[in-house]
Amino acid sequence: MPRPSNTRERRLQIARGLIQIMADKGYDGASMTEVAHAAGLTTGLIHYHFKNKREILLAAMQELAVEHDGNIAERLAQCLGDPVQEIAAFIDAHVGLGAHANPRALACWLVVGTEALKDAQVRETYAQVMDHFNRRLTRIIEAGIRRGTFTSTSPRAAASALMATIQGYYLVAATARHLIPDGTAAVCTKQMAEGLLKPTQSFVDGATP
């Protein structure tokens, strides 16, 4: 009687090992040996569960996305469908105070972004993830427009602009944090969102707790 497969857990374990190392050393800098060690496993076993290093990266991206999406969903759920509050919550979730429960994940995502520059398959997965969140945002904006709360000729463009700002804040925060006066990221992002969406009610007031 064969032992029950533990592949699922193992793959997650390994992906998390990569995330952990990659945050500090980048993708190329994360050696399989280190990843294995971080995951509490051995090199050989890793290659039993993954065809190669890139496959682990793809799995890690999924893991990062899923976890982050859970976060977002939770926050949005408390907004009762109010687009203004949702936008504010979305922003707060990303760049608000105490937003980054996991700064490793943030650094990691930037690393992944750079890796996407080089590798088509990584780029595709990266784009899918970005698409997912972009659509989330787009839907909120569209809802706001339908309600007459927001004004925008291209919800998708507006969504991507917000995404860009958030990603940009990640990058700047990770590399030149001193440029960002403490606690200004969320407020400024909301002001910018107002320029973009011209809401009938300010995002700043409607901040989530």
Next chain:
Amino acid sequence: MPRPSNTRERRLQIARGLIQIMADKGYDGASMTEVAHAAGLTTGLIHYHFKNKREILLAAMQELAVEHDGNIAERLAQCLGDPVQEIAAFIDAHVGLGAHANPRALACWLVVGTEALKDAQVRETYAQVMDHFNRRLTRIIEAGIRRGTFTSTSPRAAASALMATIQGYYLVAATARHLIPDGTAAVCTKQMAEGLLKPTQSFVDGATP
């Protein structure tokens, strides 16, 4: 009769070689051999002019910054000191149509950003460059405030918010371009800047030719 030193040119040549390769393959992926080849030189010679690979990276960052700064300065010079036009020009220079005469430089800068996550000295140089542009922007905003054209309680925060957006657009454009409807980046960024600075006159109208 010693031969005249050509170190200056060689270093530039090498730094550019790195930039060229790094844009496609990242920093770790840019082997000295490839860089040497791209520069039309030998590996040995590269190490004669640079202590190690990282020194080349630092030189490359300088080169990227200097070139970009020249670009910006040129654009701003045509604005006759009008803050509204200057902000518009600054945005156009970065994310406007045909802004990136050199998309390689853009990708490169993202790679450098990720490298800054890992290496303290790279991070420092990176921060210095960002600081430079941030100050440029801050001064423009302050001038606008003095004239009563802009409204902002923290010009530095506003500047870094704009910087973040621009950097973010770089990242998204490089990795998931399809998310950005064609030609919307500059317009959206300007709208966002309006939310941020509340100018008495729209940036969108005041675009540079």
Next chain:
Amino acid sequence: MPRPSNTRERRLQIARGLIQIMADKGYDGASMTEVAHAAGLTTGLIHYHFKNKREILLAAMQELAVEHDGNIAERLAQCLGDPVQEIAAFIDAHVGLGAHANPRALACWLVVGTEALKDAQVRETYAQVMDHFNRRLTRIIEAGIRRGTFTSTSPRAAASALMATIQGYYLVAATARHLIPDGTAAVCTKQMAEGLLKPTQSFVDGATP
């Protein structure tokens, strides 16, 4: 069902490879490739078992010391605790006819000595080994003094003087052998030891078979 570890053997195998090459070409001259070849292994594998080249050197020193110590112990065991015979045996073991079953080891030890000049950790290990043999000799001398057979105000000084002579003979023998008339090394060393310890009985007569 993991494969049983063979690290112990491999490390010894590699250390011996280094010893073999180092005797002819010195430490710097012993390339990892050659060492690997001498050990019948691959370069990569060597670095799997050793962190770097210097670690192999340290292991090689241990190996040389252990092997040599075995030799000495065996010889001394036949002396029935007679200090006069023990000193004679100690000398014969080092510079007597047919003493150097392994001339490679001798040359190697000189190489190691020079390497100790440059590297603190090598120096420390070197000193430990020398200490070990010096203590052996010191104990013999002290025993002789207690019995009234030897006369010396400083057994340690006498021991180190003998050690110096032996090491010196190694060096001269390896580099300018013709300076040493055949078969004189042991006799001369014993005469010198007599000047040093003033034994009641000559070392020369009490030579081991």
Next chain:
Amino acid sequence: MPRPSNTRERRLQIARGLIQIMADKGYDGASMTEVAHAAGLTTGLIHYHFKNKREILLAAMQELAVEHDGNIAERLAQCLGDPVQEIAAFIDAHVGLGAHANPRALACWLVVGTEALKDAQVRETYAQVMDHFNRRLTRIIEAGIRRGTFTSTSPRAAASALMATIQGYYLVAATARHLIPDGTAAVCTKQMAEGLLKPTQSFVDGATP
């Protein structure tokens, strides 16, 4: 009118540069660039004056030997031809207190010795130098024998035994100095010389000032 040749001085300058670096880093560790720098010259010029690195080593050996020989000769000149005093002076010059005006030269000579293991031509030069000093010592011993002051069946063997002790003390002093109780080297060496030469008068009393 051509400028007067300065090759002689340059060669010396370069040889001394090698000696300086080699004492700390060994022969292989002394890069031409470093040697050039230590000599206050450039790489290119060094190869103008020397065919290759080994030629510099040979020149350095000559320089070390000449300088040392001058030292010895000076000391011996004060002994008025008394073999007992001469032996004592010879020993003091090598291992006496304050003997090593130049510890660099000492370390260097050991390095050279190891190099002689590898290279035939270096070995030959090394042997010549050793021969020179050995002959000096042999002549003193023979003179003592003729005078009835010393007893030895093989002056050459005795000389080489003393040489070995001195070289050995160099090696031990340089690598495991703590083994040698302070100030014991000269005394012990003299006691050993007495065992070797059975002088009618003790070397220890007849020490040079």
Next chain:
DNA sequence: GATGAATGAGGCTTCATTCAT
């Protein structure tokens, strides 16, 4: 004589991946 750039070989080391157990 002198400079310093240039070359090309070779050295140590790292690493993803494979494989015997």
Next chain:
DNA sequence: TATGAATGAAGCCTCATTCAT
């Protein structure tokens, strides 16, 4: 499933030597 030894390619860097000036 799991281990960890083994491989081989590739990477960064050093260096003695040559050469144009």
